[in-house]
Amino acid sequence: MKVFKSWQSYSRYVRALKHTYRYIHTPEVEVFLQTVLETAEERVESIPKDSVLWRAQLGHGWRFENEEVGEVPAPYEPERMCPRPGRATEGRANPKGIPYLYLASNRETALAEARPWMGSQVSVGQFKILRKLKVVNCTTERKGLIIYFKEPPPKKREEAVWTDIDKAFAKPVTPTDDAADYVPTQVLSEFLKANGYDGIGYRSSLGNGYNIALFDIHSAEIINCFLFGVSGINFDFSEIANPYYLTKHYKKKKGKGA
Numbered sequence: 001m002k003v004f005k006s007w008q009s010y011s012r013y014v015r016a017l018k019h020t021y022r023y024i025h026t027p028e029v030e031v032f033l034q035t036v037l038e039t040a041e042e043r044v045e046s047i048p049k050d051s052v053l054w055r056a057q058l059g060h061g062w063r064f065e066n067e068e069v070g071e072v073p074a075p076y077e078p079e080r081m082c083p084r085p086g087r088a089t090e091g092r093a094n095p096k097g098i099p100y101l102y103l104a105s106n107r108e109t110a111l112a113e114a115r116p117w118m119g120s121q122v123s124v125g126q127f128k129i130l131r132k133l134k135v136v137n138c139t140t141e142r143k144g145l146i147i148y149f150k151e152p153p154p155k156k157r158e159e160a161v162w163t164d165i166d167k168a169f170a171k172p173v174t175p176t177d178d179a180a181d182y183v184p185t186q187v188l189s190e191f192l193k194a195n196g197y198d199g200i201g202y203r204s205s206l207g208n209g210y211n212i213a214l215f216d217i218h219s220a221e222i223i224n225c226f227l228f229g230v231s232g233i234n235f236d237f238s239e240i241a242n243p244y245y246l247t248k249h250y251k252k253k254k255g256k257g258a
Helices: 009-019 027-043 107-113 154-170 179-194
Strands: 044-047 052-058 061-066 070-074 101-104 121-129 133-137 199-203 210-214 220-229
Touching: 009 027, 009 154, 009 179, 027 044, 027 133, 027 154, 027 179, 052 107, 052 220, 101 107, 107 121, 107 210, 133 210, 154 179, 154 199, 179 199
Parallel strands: 133 199
Antiparallel strands: 044 133, 052 101, 052 121, 061 070, 101 210, 121 220, 199 210
C-alpha cells in the first residue's frame, strides 16, 4: 500500500498546483493523488437511498396571499434551491461552470453555511437521496495544528495529511478568495469523482454538523422547503497569539521595579 512521503505532503501538493503546474500534474502530484486514493479506501462511507440532508440558500421567493395583502415572502421554488447547470461559481469542491450539490447533515449547519446576517431570510430545503451513494469521509478528529520536527511513522503521516485535507475543505468560501485557492481541493474532488466516488464529506467550520458535496446534482431531489428569519447570531472568540504593545503609547513606571 502506498504511504505519504511526508507529513507535509498536502502543503507541498498545494504549492505545486498553485505555483508550478496547474493542469499538467508533476510526478510528485500524481504520486500524492494516488496515495490519497489508496488511503481513502478506509474512509469510504455509504449514504443509503432515501436519506435526507439539508441545503440552505440566502433569500426568498414570493407568494400571492390575497388582493388585500398582495405578495408575501415565501421559500424559494424547487428549481432555485438546486444548482443551476452552467452557472456554478467557484466552490471549495467544484470548478466554475461545473455544479456540485452541497448539502449538510442537519438544518442548523445548512443555515450556518449560508452565512446569513441579522434580519436576513434564508430558504432551507430537505433533499432526499435517490440512490445509494459512496462518499469519501474527509473528516478527522484532529482540529489543532500538527507539527513534527522529523518525519513520523507512516500512520502519523497519513493522519497529518488527512487533517490538512479536512481543514482545506472545511475552510469557508469568501468573496475575497483567490480562485487559485480552490484548485487543490477541486483537483482532489475531481480525482475522486473520476475514480468512481459519488461525493466527499467534510467538517463544517460554521455549524455543528458536517457537509457533503455530491458530484452528481441529480443524485438527490428536494422534498420540501422552509423560510427562516435570522433573529440572532452568536460569535465565540478566543485569543490565539501573543499581543504586542507599542512602547510610545505607554508611560514607563518609576520607582521600584521600573
